[in-house]
Amino acid sequence: MSKAENKKTKQVKTDQNVLLSVDDLCMYFDTKGKRVRASEHISFKINKGETFGLVGESGSGKSTIGKCIIGLNKATSGSIKFNGLELTGIKNRKEYKQKHNGIQMIFQDPMSSLNPKKQVGEIVREALVINHIGSSREEQEKIVAEIFTKVGIPTEYMNRYPKDFSGGQRQRIGIARALVVNPKLIIADECIAALDASVQAQIVNMLHHIKQETGTSFLFISHDLNMVRFLSDRIGVLHLGYLLETGTSDEIFKNPIHPYTKSLLAAIPRMNPVVQPEKIKVYDYSTSGIDYALGKWHDVEGTHRVWCTDLEYKEWGKQE
Amino acid sequence: MSDKAQAVIEVKNLDITFKMPTGNVHALRGVDFTLRENEVLALVGESGCGKSVTAKAIMGILPENGMINSGEVVFHDGGESIDLLQKKISWRRKNINGSKISMIFQDPMTSLNPTMSIGAQLIVAIRNHEEITKKEAYARSLELLYEVGITDPERTMEQYPHQLSGGMRQRIVIAIALSCNPKVIICDEPTTALDVTIQNRILDLIQKIQRTRGISVIFITHNLGVVAKIADYVGVMYAGKIIEVGSIFDVFYDPRHPYTWGLLSAIPDVSDEKGELYSIPGTPPNLAKEIVGDAFAPRNPFALDIDFKAEPPLFKASGTHYVASWLMDERAPKVEMPDNLKERIASMKKEGLLYVEGRE
Numbered sequence: 001m002s003k004a005e006n007k008k009t010k011q012v013k014t015d016q017n018v019l020l021s022v023d024d025l026c027m028y029f030d031t032k033g034k035r036v037r038a039s040e041h042i043s044f045k046i047n048k049g050e051t052f053g054l055v056g057e058s059g060s061g062k063s064t065i066g067k068c069i070i071g072l073n074k075a076t077s078g079s080i081k082f083n084g085l086e087l088t089g090i091k092n093r094k095e096y097k098q099k100h101n102g103i104q105m106i107f108q109d110p111m112s113s114l115n116p117k118k119q120v121g122e123i124v125r126e127a128l129v130i131n132h133i134g135s136s137r138e139e140q141e142k143i144v145a146e147i148f149t150k151v152g153i154p155t156e157y158m159n160r161y162p163k164d165f166s167g168g169q170r171q172r173i174g175i176a177r178a179l180v181v182n183p184k185l186i187i188a189d190e191c192i193a194a195l196d197a198s199v200q201a202q203i204v205n206m207l208h209h210i211k212q213e214t215g216t217s218f219l220f221i222s223h224d225l226n227m228v229r230f231l232s233d234r235i236g237v238l239h240l241g242y243l244l245e246t247g248t249s250d251e252i253f254k255n256p257i258h259p260y261t262k263s264l265l266a267a268i269p270r271m272n273p274v275v276q277p278e279k280i281k282v283y284d285y286s287t288s289g290i291d292y293a294l295g296k297w298h299d300v301e302g303t304h305r306v307w308c309t310d311l312e313y314k315e316w317g318k319q320e
Numbered sequence: 321m322s323d324k325a326q327a328v329i330e331v332k333n334l335d336i337t338f339k340m341p342t343g344n345v346h347a348l349r350g351v352d353f354t355l356r357e358n359e360v361l362a363l364v365g366e367s368g369c370g371k372s373v374t375a376k377a378i379m380g381i382l383p384e385n386g387m388i389n390s391g392e393v394v395f396h397d398g399g400e401s402i403d404l405l406q407k408k409i410s411w412r413r414k415n416i417n418g419s420k421i422s423m424i425f426q427d428p429m430t431s432l433n434p435t436m437s438i439g440a441q442l443i444v445a446i447r448n449h450e451e452i453t454k455k456e457a458y459a460r461s462l463e464l465l466y467e468v469g470i471t472d473p474e475r476t477m478e479q480y481p482h483q484l485s486g487g488m489r490q491r492i493v494i495a496i497a498l499s500c501n502p503k504v505i506i507c508d509e510p511t512t513a514l515d516v517t518i519q520n521r522i523l524d525l526i527q528k529i530q531r532t533r534g535i536s537v538i539f540i541t542h543n544l545g546v547v548a549k550i551a552d553y554v555g556v557m558y559a560g561k562i563i564e565v566g567s568i569f570d571v572f573y574d575p576r577h578p579y580t581w582g583l584l585s586a587i588p589d590v591s592d593e594k595g596e597l598y599s600i601p602g603t604p605p606n607l608a609k610e611i612v613g614d615a616f617a618p619r620n621p622f623a624l625d626i627d628f629k630a631e632p633p634l635f636k637a638s639g640t641h642y643v644a645s646w647l648m649d650e651r652a653p654k655v656e657m658p659d660n661l662k663e664r665i666a667s668m669k670k671e672g673l674l675y676v677e678g679r680e
């Protein structure tokens with residue numbers, strides 16, 4: 001095989017590995033003549049079996065990206081491909097169902113996503129019904145019981161209603177509902193935020209095992225940077241709708257380039273009553289002199305990329 | 321607890337059951353703690369252990385199926401001591417809630433009115449406690465919004481809750497809670513939905529207000545990093561009881577209860593490398609069933625025979641530190657915390673020393 005051919009097959013191979021690719025996605029909301037630019041020229045890929053962590057401050061547009069992928073938001077422009085199929089511009093219910101098959105979302109607010117009038121066992125079983133999994137009610141109930149055990153909810157609780165659970169327990173039910181249909185991609189939007197540390201550890205370990213056993217990919221949206229680092233293969237840092245830096249967990253944590261990423265990492269609360277984040281100089285975009293609109297991608301090394309101008313890239317590189 | 325500091329709220333032997341069609345859920349099984357003046361007490365513990373129910377009982381906002389079996393919630397105000405549980409809800413609403421004690425909830429939507437603009441809600445909240453003009457209240461609202469980290473307060477005043485992201489909503493709720501200069505603030509996971517930079521600023525803000533106004537805070541969270549930053553005292557809850565309570569240093573540097581050991585081992589820290597996260601085996605007990613002995617016993621690798629038979633009392637570890645575990649009994653075999661945690665605490669202390677030296 002010639003070198004060129006070799007390269008080509010490699011190229012094809014990596015493409016086959018891509019499960020989700022987001023290209024130049026923009027999402028604008030127009031309300032009362034005012035335009036909210038929630039996503040600006042977002043591009044990233046998630047490979048099969050990979051967990052991509054999205055971090056960024058409140059309002060930076062994390063959920064918006066998740067909602068564009070799942071189809072709750074109609075992207076203003078750009079492309080989202082899942083399994084090679086274009087998800088933007090879907091025309092009808094049938095096309096939606098066909099193309100979105102294999103994507104599940106776990107929401108930030110469990111209460112609003114669980115039907116309060118249904119028993120939680122039924123809520124989870126419904127997902128099986130919709131996806132035609134399980135030949136009989138009994139079989140489905142058995143699968144549901146297994147998944148409840150897996151997420152740490154006693155099966156005796158299956159006939160209770162969402163309101164009868166604590167915040168963390170509800171979130172586990174939401175996770176059970178997503179997991180039960182064996183999805184290829186799970187979009188987990190702050191799915192562990194309401195859980196206490198020990199259960200977070202259980203859930204995160206569980207997600208980690210599921211990922212390894214089944215090859216499920218995750219878009220893991222969270223503001224808990226320690227957890228994102230722990231669970232994610234690669235990380236994307238969002239601010240004001242722009243993806244500013246992406247790379248492997250180590251590339252981001254050990255060698256952050258963008259000043260925003262640096263300020264984010266410096267603010268992580270430490271598990272130590274004496275050592276706490278300094279009152280670091282808050283990163284203020286409006287006085288930083290940075291204009292995200294002028295940015296473009298700069299490759300640092302490996303998969304590590306930064307969104308900035310040539311000049312900024314040169315300057316930030318010097319400060320090492 | 322520094323005995324000189326005056327108690328503000330004393331929760332005594334609080335016992336609460338929820339009536340359910342499928343049977344009763346024994347959510348609180350005798351909760352005891354004291355919140356003192358000018359102190360931040362953190363309540364931590366696994367999901368479902370009763371942190372929110374405790375907060376709701378103090379506020380008198382338990383759901384209808386919640387029954388208080390026994391206990392007191394004594395509020396000390398000036399020279400007066402009032403058992404809030406003996407007072408009518410209407411009285412508490414008028415005299416305590418939102419003026420003396422205010423609460424910030426886990427889910428911001430529970431405290432926001434979806435049909436009112438943010439500005440209108442803030443102005444109403446402020447004018448509920450102070451006789452000032454709308455114009456003055458508007459100006460105060462802008463200040464409060466700016467204080468909680470909202471960069472465009474004028475625009476936010478005109479918006480409705482559904483137009484804001486989860487984090488921004490929570491900041492509004494915090495602004496409303498701060499608007500009445502309360503004596504006690506109960507925060508139920510207030511920063512859970514926030515990113516670290518904003519969380520840090522909110523914690524700094526709560527801390528600043530707490531210190532300058534000398535108010536007391538009950539801070540419910542499952543984030544031990546947040547606890548480490550904000551708390552003076554920590555109460556660790558398990559299955560409807562406080563199982564270890566002490567100063568922040570007692571609990572982080574000298575934890576005694578095996579459950580606390582588990583909690584402290586379960587969090588990844590930025591200084592850690594990857595690997596399996598430690599998680600406490602098993603699940604919390606079903607509170608619909610009667611619990612015999614120490615509720616943690618079935619998950620406790622160090623459980624003694626007596627743990628399955630009798631409930632441990634609160635043993636005194638030091639003047640500030642109390643632990644409900646039979647391991648504290650003088651007849652119990654000497655059990656040490658797992659090596660991993662020991663190493664972790666040692667490096668925590670070392671890092672702490674370096675840090676303090678570095679700042680001197």
Ligand SMILES: Nc1ncnc2c1ncn2[C@@H]1O[C@H](COP(=O)(O)OP(=O)(O)OP(=O)(O)O)[C@@H](O)[C@H]1O
Binds near residue numbers: 057058061488514
């Ligand atoms: N349907 C909508 N209409 C108008 N603006 C919206 C809508 N959805 C989101 N936005 C705005 O888009 C921006 C991004 O919101 P998004 O919910 O994606 O943030 P986020 O990063 O998920 O924040 P959080 O961490 O608080 O959940 C915000 O300014 C938000 O107010």
Ligand SMILES: Nc1ncnc2c1ncn2[C@@H]1O[C@H](COP(=O)(O)OP(=O)(O)OP(=O)(O)O)[C@@H](O)[C@H]1O
Binds near residue numbers: 165166338365372
């Ligand atoms: N209205 C209710 N009816 C029945 N049971 C309830 C009700 N509210 C709470 N419980 C039960 O009481 C126990 C304590 O719940 P609580 O909400 O205080 O937990 P929590 O410690 O705040 O947990 P989380 O960290 O998940 O918020 C749980 O077992 C819960 O299922």
Ligand SMILES: [Mg+2]
Binds near residue numbers: 062108486
């Ligand atoms: Mg969000």
Ligand SMILES: [Mg+2]
Binds near residue numbers: 166373
């Ligand atoms: Mg709670």
